[in-house]
Structure formats: structure tokens, C-alpha cells
Amino acid sequence: MAVSISKQDWVDELNKPEVQASLQKLIEKLPDLTTKIEQADHLLTFGQSVLEDERTMEKVKMKVDSINIDINTLEAALRLLEKLPLLLELMEKLETVVRFAENVLADEKSIAYLQNSVEEYTEPLREKAEKGRSLWEEVQAKAEANSQHISIFTVLKWMKDPSVQRILSYVQALIETLPKKSS
Amino acid sequence: MGKHYRIIIVGGGSAGISTAARLLNGMKSLAGDIAIIDPADHHYYQPLWTLVGGGAAKKEDTERSMKEVIPEGAVWVQQAVASFDPKKNEVKLENGETLSYDYLVAAAGIEIHWDGVKGLKEALGKGGVCSNYSYDYTDYTWEAIRSFKGGNAVFTHPATPVKCGGAPQKIMYLAEDHFSRTGIRDQTNVIFGSANPAIFDVQKYRDTLEKVVARKKIDARFRQNLIEIRADKKEAVFENLDTKEQSTVKYDMIHVTPPMRAPSFIRNSPLAGENGWVDVHPYTLQHQTYENVFALGDCADLPTSKTGAAIRKQAPVVAENVLALLKEEPMKATYDGYSSCPLVTGYNSLVLAEFKYGKIPSESFPLNQAKERRSMYIMKKDLLPIMYWDGMLKGIM
Numbered sequence: 217m218a219v220s221i222s223k224q225d226w227v228d229e230l231n232k233p234e235v236q237a238s239l240q241k242l243i244e245k246l247p248d249l250t251t252k253i254e255q256a257d258h259l260l261t262f263g264q265s266v267l268e269d270e271r272t273m274e275k276v277k278m279k280v281d282s283i284n285i286d287i288n289t290l291e292a293a294l295r296l297l298e299k300l301p302l303l304l305e306l307m308e309k310l311e312t313v314v315r316f317a318e319n320v321l322a323d324e325k326s327i328a329y330l331q332n333s334v335e336e337y338t339e340p341l342r343e344k345a346e347k348g349r350s351l352w353e354e355v356q357a358k359a360e361a362n363s364q365h366i367s368i369f370t371v372l373k374w375m376k377d378p379s380v381q382r383i384l385s386y387v388q389a390l391i392e393t394l395p396k397k398s399s
Numbered sequence: 400m401g402k403h404y405r406i407i408i409v410g411g412g413s414a415g416i417s418t419a420a421r422l423l424n425g426m427k428s429l430a431g432d433i434a435i436i437d438p439a440d441h442h443y444y445q446p447l448w449t450l451v452g453g454g455a456a457k458k459e460d461t462e463r464s465m466k467e468v469i470p471e472g473a474v475w476v477q478q479a480v481a482s483f484d485p486k487k488n489e490v491k492l493e494n495g496e497t498l499s500y501d502y503l504v505a506a507a508g509i510e511i512h513w514d515g516v517k518g519l520k521e522a523l524g525k526g527g528v529c530s531n532y533s534y535d536y537t538d539y540t541w542e543a544i545r546s547f548k549g550g551n552a553v554f555t556h557p558a559t560p561v562k563c564g565g566a567p568q569k570i571m572y573l574a575e576d577h578f579s580r581t582g583i584r585d586q587t588n589v590i591f592g593s594a595n596p597a598i599f600d601v602q603k604y605r606d607t608l609e610k611v612v613a614r615k616k617i618d619a620r621f622r623q624n625l626i627e628i629r630a631d632k633k634e635a636v637f638e639n640l641d642t643k644e645q646s647t648v649k650y651d652m653i654h655v656t657p658p659m660r661a662p663s664f665i666r667n668s669p670l671a672g673e674n675g676w677v678d679v680h681p682y683t684l685q686h687q688t689y690e691n692v693f694a695l696g697d698c699a700d701l702p703t704s705k706t707g708a709a710i711r712k713q714a715p716v717v718a719e720n721v722l723a724l725l726k727e728e729p730m731k732a733t734y735d736g737y738s739s740c741p742l743v744t745g746y747n748s749l750v751l752a753e754f755k756y757g758k759i760p761s762e763s764f765p766l767n768q769a770k771e772r773r774s775m776y777i778m779k780k781d782l783l784p785i786m787y788w789d790g791m792l793k794g795i796m
């Protein structure tokens with residue numbers, strides 16, 4: 217799957233006018249490049265003689281040793297590579313959510329619509345709150361009077377509350393129904 | 400010879416706009432090379448019209464200018480298509496101009512056949528005759544429900560395919576709920592005259608809805624097709640589809656779901672199949688004869704319910720398959736017939752019917768959706784419109 221995606225990306229890439237323009241430039245520069253490659257060839261021969269030179273090689277070894285690439289790093293890199301398709305899928309989902317959120321935030325009409333809905337739902341609650349004192353004031357007063365330290369455990373305790381659980385499972389259901397890349 | 404576009408999309412409704420957005424998201428270099436042909440000044444989120452008719456949403460919230468919804472990179476040709484010449488890869492516009500394409504996507508919606516019921520067009524919008532199937536009259540539905548003082552409240556479902564098969568009964572449930580709340584339910588007969596043989600196609604939801612109909616004491620009469628409105632006498636004439644017998648029902652208000660059909664310029668074109676809809680493959684959505692033509696939405700010949708929710712699943716399929724052909728790759732995306740109908744059963748409850756080809760339920764939420772739920776009502780009223788404007792029309796949801 218990862219292979220076909222990257223192939224598609226390449227095709228898209230090649231379709232971009234700016235990529236096409238760079239390709240053309242590259243072709244124009246080919247003669248110039250040939251000379252450069254010849255120079256590089258000289259450099260390689262030079263490199264080879266360096267490799268054969270023991271003293272210089274010692275120095276190179278020290279350099280490599282001081283960079284912490286060991287077998288563990290390589291293993292981690294391989295495992296990461298293995299996980300890339302999954303990560304890609306997650307990233308794509310996340311991208312959908314982020315782009316959706318960006319669109320909503322940039323859309324004044326949607327924001328107004330949401331605000332209106334929220335007001336509709338809170339209206340009856342507000343009416344229930346004590347006369348002369350709005351619900352918000354009450355909440356604010358409560359919050360200010362609360363000296364209890366709110367830790368992650370307090371939050372976890374809240375999460376167990378059935379009404380919170382209901383909302384959370386609703387959110388989860390929404391996230392799960394977001395379109396999968398393959399569907 | 401007119402202008403050439405790599406892709407021409409006919410119709411800038413739910414289907415056309417979301418497909419265009421997906422194509423442009425998938426291949427940026429198509430910018431300037433996709434044309435959307437649509438004569439309309441405005442684009443509508445029609446699913447909310449039911450709630451507008453029920454007085455629970457504002458009509459203005461369902462309308463945006465076409466300019467606002469055309470995705471960046473698409474060229475809007477504000478014209479009506481008059482005819483197709485798929486052999487030459489050309490469409491002819493009403494102003495006589497011809498445009499040519501490499502790929503064509505037909506997304507022109509459904510045609511409301513107001514003349515299909517005698518006397519309806521003249522009667523609409525006054526004397527208690529209303530319909531949610533026109534933006535212009537959705538608010539008159541609420542007017543008719545609100546000012547109803549008892550008597551016969553009649554709701555109809557025609558003998559043709561309709562967009563959103565549930566909408567004809569949803570408005571009835573809202574009205575019944577309103578009559579109960581305002582204390583006039585006792586003086587009211589709620590009558591459902593439907594050409595269908597049962598309340599709903601899919602068994603699972605039919606079971607629930609039959610209970611809703613019984614609970615609400617609705618007089619449901621099946622195989623009854625509305626053929627005439629006699630506005631002067633406030634009479635509706637129905638024909639029994641099996642016996643051809645005609646019967647007259649007195650009404651004090653009547654909500655009509657008019658007959659519908661494929662748009663005439665499609666019906667009379669080489670793209671149409673026998674019944675007038677665009678003849679596409681049910682899984683790939685590619686035309687059965689012309690390989691560079693696709694169709695989706697209400698105008699496509701698909702054996703499933705015509706809804707915006709269905710389009711949400713069709714648009715990615717059309718976009719991916721067209722992109723595959725553009726890249727000379729095999730087409731891989733398929734549509735499974737998914738469609739959905741949020742059946743509003745009252746002001747705070749909803750049965751979310753979701754199903755695919757073969758009328759098999761295909762539900763998104765980890766709960767029994769055949770139950771009436773408030774959470775689903777909130778989703779329809781508050782979340783779906785936003786998901787539509789900012790997700791589906793942007794090609795990301």
C-alpha cells in the first residue's frame with residue numbers, strides 16, 4: 217500500500233508545472249553536469265587513495281565512533297520504517313480533522329450557526345439557574361471559590377462519570393466514522 | 400469550437416462540488432482545467448429543509464452563493480447544459496456554445512415534476528398546500544403547520560423515485576409532534592397517503608417506524624398515489640395503484656411530495672438508460688457505454704436511495720477512479736450502495752437508517768440506530784450542516 221501511495225505522489229509531483237520547469241532546467245544543464253561528474257570521478261579516485269591511507273582512516277573511524285549510531289538505533293529505524301504505513305494512515309486521519317477544523321474556523325457562517333445551537337441548548341439551563349444570577353456567573357463563582365487542587369487524577373475521576381462517558385463515546389463514534397483512506 | 404477542459408462536471412450541487420474538490424485535492428495540477436457547469440446562483444443544503452418546514456431551522460442557513468462553494472481551482476461556467484454528444488466528447492450549452500472534455504462527470508440532480516399532479520403548481524404556497532421540496536416554499540410549510548387549527552392534515556409520497564425517501568414522512572412526524580404540543584392533536588386526523596407498499600424499504604427500520612406510526616395514531620394508507628389537488632374545494636384526489644380506483648380526501652393542510660424524474664436534458668440524451676437516469680456501473684460509477692463518463696448523485700441510475708449521504712460515499716469513488724484513469728492506472732475504488740436517511744420522528748428524536756445495496760443495514764455508530772435517539776437528532780441539526788459546508792464540500796469528509 218505504501219508503495220502505491222508513493223507512486224501516486226510521484227505522478228502528482230510530475231504533473232506540477234514547477235516540477236516540470238525544474239526538469240527542463242535539469243536537461244538544459246546536462247552538458248555542464250557531465251563535466252562536473254568527470255570532476256567527481258577525479259574526486260573518487262582521490263577518495264580511494266584516502267581510504268588506503270591508514271592514518272586518515274583512523275581519524276574517520278574516530279568521527280564515526282563519536283556519532284551514536286549503534287545497532288539499537290538501526291533497529292529502531294527499521295521498526296519505525298515498518299510502522300510507516302500505519303503512521304501514514306493516522307496522519308491522514310489527523311490531517312482530515314485538522315483541515316476540517318481549519319475550514320470551520322475560517323467559516324463565519326458555520327461559527328455563527330454553532331454558536332446559535334449552543335445558545336439554544338443552554339437557554340433552558342440558564343433559565344433554571346437562580347433568578348437574577350446567570351448560570352455563567354454561578355459557574356465562575358464556584359470555580360473561584362474552589363481551592364481544591366485539580367490533578368490528572370481528578371480529571372480521571374470525572375471521566376468515570378456516566379454523563380461524561382456518554383459524551384466521550386459519542387465523540388469516539390464520530391472519530392471512528394471519519395472516512396478511512398481506503399473506503 | 401469552444402473551450403476544452405480536462406474534466407467537465409455538469410451540476411454544482413452536493414455531488415458536483417464535492418467531486419470537484421476531491422479531484423483538485425488529489426491532483427493540484429488540474430487547477431484551471433476542471434469546469435463546473437451550473438446556471439444556478441445559489442447552492443442549497445437541502446437535508447435541512449425538513450427542519451425548516453418544521454420550524455426548527457432557518458431557511459437562510461440552507462443557502463449559500465454558488466461562488467462561495469465552487470472550490471479554488473475549478474472554473475464555474477454559469478450556463479445550463481442543453482445536450483450531450485459523448486461520441487465527440489462535447490456538451491452543448493443553452494447559449495449555443497460547445498465545450499469539450501477528456502472526462503465528464505454528470506451530477507445534475509433530480510427534476511421535480513410539479514405538473515405531475517393536476518392543480519398542484521397553482522395551489523402551492525397558499526390555502527394550506529405546502530411542500531418542503533422547494534426552497535421557496537419550505538417556510539410556508541411551517542406557516543401551514545403553525546396556523547393549523549385541527550381537521551385533516553394530509554401528507555403524501557408519490558409513485559416515483561424521490562430524493563430522500565424519508566423526507567415525506569419526517570415532516571409528518573414533526574407536524575404531529577407540534578399538534579400534540581399545542582393541544583390540538585385530539586381534533587386532528589393525520590393521514591399519510593403513500594404510493595409505497597409499506598412505511599420503509601429496509602426491514603429493520605420498518606419495524607421501528609411501524610411502531611412510531613401506531614404510537615402517533617397516524618392513518619397510513621399505502622398504494623395511494625396523489626393525482627390531483629382541487630384547491631377550491633380543499634380536496635386531494637388519490638388513485639389506488641393496484642385497483643386504479645380513485646378516492647377523494649378533504650384536507651385542511653396538505654404537505655405534498657411531488658413526483659420526480661431524471662432531468663429532461665439527461666433523460667433525452669445518449670447518456671440515459673431505459674428509465675432516464677445516467678446509465679452507470681453500480682460499483683465503479685463509470686458509464687456503461689462511454690468509458691470517460693461518470694455519474695453520481697440523484698441523476699445516476701443506482702439501485703439505492705437518492706440522498707446526500709449516499710453522495711458522501713460516491714464522490715470519493717468517482718474522484719479516485721477519474722484520477723486513476725488520468726494517471727493511466729487501473730480503477731480501484733468501488734461504491735457499495737451506502738445511503739442513509741436520518742428519520743426525524745419528533746422534535747427531539749431520530750432514527751438514523753443506514754443501509755447499502757440489497758437494503759442491508761450498514762450502521763456507523765456503536766449503538767442500535769433503529770432506536771429513536773436525541774443524540775442523533777442533535778447530530779442532524781447541529782453537526783451535519785457544518786460537516787457538509789466545511790467537510791464534504793471541501794472534499795475531505
Ligand SMILES: Cc1cc2nc3c(=O)[nH]c(=O)nc-3n(C[C@H](O)[C@H](O)[C@H](O)COP(=O)(O)OP(=O)(O)OC[C@H]3O[C@@H](n4cnc5c(N)ncnc54)[C@H](O)[C@@H]3O)c2cc1C
Binds near residue numbers: 413438444445563708
Ligand atoms: C426536503 C428534502 C430533505 C432531504 N433530506 C435529506 C437527508 O436528510 N439526508 C440526505 O442525505 N439527503 C437528504 N435530501 C436529499 C439531498 O439533498 C439530495 O440527494 C442531494 O442534494 C443531491 O445532490 P445532487 O448533487 O445529485 O443534486 P443537487 O444538489 O440537487 O444539485 C443539482 C445541481 O444541478 C444543477 N443543474 C440542473 N440542471 C442543470 C443543467 N441543465 N445544466 C447544468 N446544471 C444543472 C442544479 O442547478 C443544481 O445545482 C433531502 C432533499 C430534500 C429536498
